[in-house]
Amino acid sequence: MPEVTYREAVRDALTHALRTDERVFLMGEDIGEMGGSMGVTQGLLDEFGPKRIRNTPISEMAIVGTGIGSAMQGMRPVVEIMYEDFLTLSMEQLVNQAAKHRTMSGGQVSVPLTIRTQGGAGWSPGAQHAQQLEAWFVHVPGLKVVFASTPADVRGLLWASIQDENPVLFFEHRTLYPIKGEVPDELEPIPLGRARIHREGEDVTVVATGRLVHEALEAAEAAEQEGISVEVVDPRTLQPLDEETILESVRKTTRCVTAHEAVTRGGFGAELAAVVQHGAFDWLDAPIERVGAKFGPLPFAPALEQWVVPHAADVLDAVRRTVARA
Amino acid sequence: MAVEVKLPRLGQGMEAGTIVRWLKSEGENVVKGDPLYELDTDKVTQEVEAEADGVLLKIVVSDGEVDVGTTVGVIGAEGEEVSLEPPEPQPAEPSEPKETPAEEAARPAAEGERKEPAEPSDRSSQGRAVEREPSAPHGAPAGAEARGRVKASPLARRIARERGIELASLRGTGPDGRIVAEDVERGAAPSRPGPAEAPAVGEVEVVELNSIRRTIARRLTEAWEAPVFQLTVTADASELVATREQTLALVAEGDVKPTVNDVLTRVVAAALVQHRAVNAHFVEGQIRRHSAAHVGIAVATPNGLVVPVIRDADRKTVREIASARADLVSRAREGKLQLQDLEDGTFTISNLGMYGIEQFVAVLNPPQVAILAVGAIADRSLVVDGELEVAPTMTMTLTCDHRAIDGSEGAEFLRTVKAFVEAPALAL
Numbered sequence: 001m002p003e004v005t006y007r008e009a010v011r012d013a014l015t016h017a018l019r020t021d022e023r024v025f026l027m028g029e030d031i032g033e034m035g036g037s038m039g040v041t042q043g044l045l046d047e048f049g050p051k052r053i054r055n056t057p058i059s060e061m062a063i064v065g066t067g068i069g070s071a072m073q074g075m076r077p078v079v080e081i082m083y084e085d086f087l088t089l090s091m092e093q094l095v096n097q098a099a100k101h102r103t104m105s106g107g108q109v110s111v112p113l114t115i116r117t118q119g120g121a122g123w124s125p126g127a128q129h130a131q132q133l134e135a136w137f138v139h140v141p142g143l144k145v146v147f148a149s150t151p152a153d154v155r156g157l158l159w160a161s162i163q164d165e166n167p168v169l170f171f172e173h174r175t176l177y178p179i180k181g182e183v184p185d186e187l188e189p190i191p192l193g194r195a196r197i198h199r200e201g202e203d204v205t206v207v208a209t210g211r212l213v214h215e216a217l218e219a220a221e222a223a224e225q226e227g228i229s230v231e232v233v234d235p236r237t238l239q240p241l242d243e244e245t246i247l248e249s250v251r252k253t254t255r256c257v258t259a260h261e262a263v264t265r266g267g268f269g270a271e272l273a274a275v276v277q278h279g280a281f282d283w284l285d286a287p288i289e290r291v292g293a294k295f296g297p298l299p300f301a302p303a304l305e306q307w308v309v310p311h312a313a314d315v316l317d318a319v320r321r322t323v324a325r326a
Numbered sequence: 327m328a329v330e331v332k333l334p335r336l337g338q339g340m341e342a343g344t345i346v347r348w349l350k351s352e353g354e355n356v357v358k359g360d361p362l363y364e365l366d367t368d369k370v371t372q373e374v375e376a377e378a379d380g381v382l383l384k385i386v387v388s389d390g391e392v393d394v395g396t397t398v399g400v401i402g403a404e405g406e407e408v409s410l411e412p413p414e415p416q417p418a419e420p421s422e423p424k425e426t427p428a429e430e431a432a433r434p435a436a437e438g439e440r441k442e443p444a445e446p447s448d449r450s451s452q453g454r455a456v457e458r459e460p461s462a463p464h465g466a467p468a469g470a471e472a473r474g475r476v477k478a479s480p481l482a483r484r485i486a487r488e489r490g491i492e493l494a495s496l497r498g499t500g501p502d503g504r505i506v507a508e509d510v511e512r513g514a515a516p517s518r519p520g521p522a523e524a525p526a527v528g529e530v531e532v533v534e535l536n537s538i539r540r541t542i543a544r545r546l547t548e549a550w551e552a553p554v555f556q557l558t559v560t561a562d563a564s565e566l567v568a569t570r571e572q573t574l575a576l577v578a579e580g581d582v583k584p585t586v587n588d589v590l591t592r593v594v595a596a597a598l599v600q601h602r603a604v605n606a607h608f609v610e611g612q613i614r615r616h617s618a619a620h621v622g623i624a625v626a627t628p629n630g631l632v633v634p635v636i637r638d639a640d641r642k643t644v645r646e647i648a649s650a651r652a653d654l655v656s657r658a659r660e661g662k663l664q665l666q667d668l669e670d671g672t673f674t675i676s677n678l679g680m681y682g683i684e685q686f687v688a689v690l691n692p693p694q695v696a697i698l699a700v701g702a703i704a705d706r707s708l709v710v711d712g713e714l715e716v717a718p719t720m721t722m723t724l725t726c727d728h729r730a731i732d733g734s735e736g737a738e739f740l741r742t743v744k745a746f747v748e749a750p751a752l753a754l
Binding site for chain 1: 479481498501506507
């Protein structure tokens with residue numbers, strides 16, 4: 001199996017979609033000659049030309065709105081929002097339009113639109129370029145939400161998202177672009193709504209998303225040195241959610257930690273905790289612990305940023321709390 | 327002003343004790359120094375004295391196991407109101423203290439690492455509730471559990487429900503004394519054998535471990551992990567027996583008569599101070615060699631094995647050793663040893679000679695690095711200068727912790743012991 005970076009894996013899925021489905025086209029700010037501010041779309045303009053790789057004005061509302069319209073007209077647009085912080089500017093289109101049309105038209109129209117975006121801390125982007133807002137969109141019926149953490153997952157999930165008949169918010173993490181991982185020779189779609197068990201364990205289940213999957217795996221290694229066996233599960237798609245895999249894991253381990261980079265309060269971990277307490281109540285042997293960023297706008301200063309967002313040590317602490325004895 | 331009676335820590339490493347029974351009843355007058363209740367620790371049962379004068383207003387814990395520091399009763403003035411919070415399950419770790427906002431702000435970052443920076447004003451509604459410190463109070467008000475509500479995890483509740491176990495009968499080991507699944511599993515073994523459970527013929531008799539038995543199990547299992555080797559020597563015990571006979575002549579009417587084992591204790595102590603490698607403890611990666619020989623003697627009691635210590639056995643006469651031994655053994659059999667009787671031993675002698683055992687191997691008594699197993703003295707054939715003779719002999723087996731002692735060190739010690747046994751005068 002070839003080894004590629006997360007960035008190359010995204011590009012590979014886009015290339016594959018563009019080659020195999022003529023309805024697919026890309027739109028976004030500086031995705032043409034510049035290749036996107038994260039370099040994901042580099043080289044695509046040369047192969048597919050300006051009709052399919054379209055630079056846009058700086059208007060997120062227009063980008064998403066155009067995507068919705070063309071999707072309703074039978075195209076398979078993949079639009080890029082440079083930073084997920086800027087999704088705020090397209091909220092009306094996403095929440096009131098993209099999410100609603102299929103239901104409100106009684107199924108007469110659908111919106112097969114993929115909205116790629118990225119965010120995340122770890123490189124001092126400050127408070128307006130690093131948020132993790134995925135939980136907002138899980139709250140909107142009619143949207144699907146994907147957050148991939150590895151090259152293989154991002155490739156297979158993006159391909160599945162582009163083929164999906166519904167609008168999909170597709171979150172990538174800024175600091176994951178350079179990480180490498182093996183991907184299957186053939187690009188197969190990874191069905192939305194299936195979690196991945198990264199590591200099996202007996203004592204505690206850590207349900208982690210995005211960058212925190214890697215932090216959780218590091219914490220699991222450390223916990224093992226202390227005799228705590230940690231299972232790490234990545235839901236990969238937040239909506240639809242693979243509740244069964246998560247519940248099955250917690251019923252086995254009897255303890256659960258949720259972990260994401262987004263602030264804890266109102267984060268996706270809260271939803272996971274609710275699902276777990278309801279579906280595995282009689283199996284829980286400790287309160288569910290949540291790991292997330294501290295509740296404040298992200299500081300620019302690297303030392304403070306490091307302190308605000310969670311790392312492996314925070315996951316390890318939470319794991320220890322679940323198995324703690326007084 | 328009422329005084330709370332808290333479970334005392336009677337020795338190093340004591341975490342909890344079991345209240346056997348109260349010797350005073352509620353409403354009874356007590357004077358400081360009066361025996362108040364009987365406490366069973368993992369080593370001994372002893373009476374705990376009142377530390378204040380007054381009336382025993384309330385017995386909070388009438389019996390059962392409680393942690394050190396738990397309030398078990400209250401002494402105060404007659405008629406005084408007792409407004410006592412029910413016992414915290416884990417008093418050793420106080421709940422997170424309430425802080426003023428100023429103190430909170432002054433706390434260093436390390437301590438506040440699970441809190442938010444630059445918080446908006448409504449801190450109480452922020453992440454605290456879910457991101458608490460492990461020992462912080464949460465959920466129901468502290469103490470509610472003692473008045474009917476039991477803190478237990480959902481899993482623990484389910485297992486208890488399925489197996490018909492009363493949660494209130496269990497002790498929680500989770501944070502804030504919460505009962506977790508493990509506690510229920512542990513409690514699932516029949517915990518309160520009632521009269522109906524007297525074994526019928528052919529049935530298995532279930533014996534609950536008392537605290538001494540539990541300690542024996544735990545400590546000897548630990549000891550089993552040590553890499554040990556054994557050395558065995560057989561000595562002519564004629565002189566040892568003769569020495570004991572001689573001491574008897576000096577014993578006054580009513581005094582304790584020394585035994586052969588008392589003489590042996592004395593000569594072994596003399597050997598120990600000459601071979602301090604054997605008179606040592608192995609603790610925390612250190613070998614601690616002791617200059618005084620505090621010799622433990624293994625004593626069988628109805629409750630199990632205990633090893634009271636004869637202090638400074640190298641500086642005591644045989645008669646003094648006999649007197650100390652007689653006192654310790656009789657108190658051991660009555661369950662009246664104090665913790666200090668059991669502490670600081672540097673070496674142990676285990677003698678099963680009275681049962682006719684010829685030789686055996688003893689298990690280490692940690693942190694001590696060696697133990698001597700002594701067999702019966704009996705007339706046996708012995709070759710002396712090429713001639714077959716009959717003499718009283720005794721076989722001794724030394725178990726050594728190889729982490730601390732090498733074979734040659736153990737052998738040198740045992741050679742000295744044999745020499746002293748065969749000529750006790752050399753030990754003077």
